[in-house]
Amino acid sequence: MLLIVHRLFANFFDLLFPTLCLGCNKSLGANELVLCTRCRINLPETNKHQEPYNLDLLNKFAGKVPVQFLASYVFFTKGGIVQKLIHGIKYKGQKEAAKEMAKWYGYLLISESNLVNEIDVLIGVPLHKSRFQQRGYNQADWIAEGLSEALNVPMRADVLIRKRFNESQTRKNRLERWENVKTVFSVNNADEIKDKKIVLVDDVLTTGATLEACAIELLKAGCKSVGILTLAATHR
Structure with missing residues (x-):
């Protein structure tokens, strides 16, 4: 009753x-x-998980940091549905949407790629604690959690640390973005990633400067490799 x-x-x-x-x-x-x-x-799916070692994509990091693979779920275009989704996820508290979409992507990766074999640990790009307190959550961690559930691999939110607050990247070019983030990140609990295949997770791939800075620190800390998965990517 x-x-x-x-x-x-x-x-x-x-x-x-x-x-x-x-x-x-x-x-x-x-x-x-x-x-x-x-x-x-x-949804404007990229299908890049079917060619995650494509040099056209990996060239974003060529000569800077070795990235094992790179794939994004959907294309981000100004004024499109994905921009609306990402805006809601980042600024309107729609963190559950981030997790659900990441699960969709995770199931797609399982059915159409072998990337799960390249992942030991998922790590979301961290927010500075002041930004986290302002927003109440880190959208990258919610994306990582959704992928973790779908792929059945662990995610860690206590390894990569954003040690310094930096201004928004939105209106910066590639060089300015790199200068803005190159000393921002550090690794905590390095033993947890030593000799492991790490995959960085973020909401949108643009120039790749933030992900590059994260990858450098993870590799310096002794992980075996770094791959990248994002919910969305801008068109080249």
Whole structure:
């Protein structure tokens, strides 16, 4: 009886306050999460997990830091659905959306690639503690957690540390971004990553400067290799 009442109340609540698709703002169906079926089908997937060793992508890091592989789930374009999703994830508290989308990507990686064999530990790009307190969460950690659940590999949020607060990267070019982050990160608990295949996780791949700075510190700390997975990537 209590279960029936609970379901009736839940249905009534959903009727009054429907969960909306983050893409088109229409009400989600009973089995839909984050996006309606139409918006999810129309996500601009990159399919880069099918060619994660493609030099066109890895050239972002060529001559700077050895990156084992690089793949992103969807393309980020200004004014597009992915920009809207990333904005909600970063600035509107929609961390559960980050985790759910990462799980979608994780299941895709399992079914269409062998990348899970290249991962011992997932590590999200960290926020400075002041930014974390302001936002209340680190979206990269939620993405890493979703990937961790789907791929059945561990994630760690206590290894890579952002030791210094730095200004936003949004309006900076490649060189300015690198200068802004090159001394920002350090490694804690280095024994946890020694001789392990580490995969860095972030929300959007743009110039790669932040990921490069993280990878350098992880490799200096003794990990075996560094790969990169992001939820989104800008077009080259």
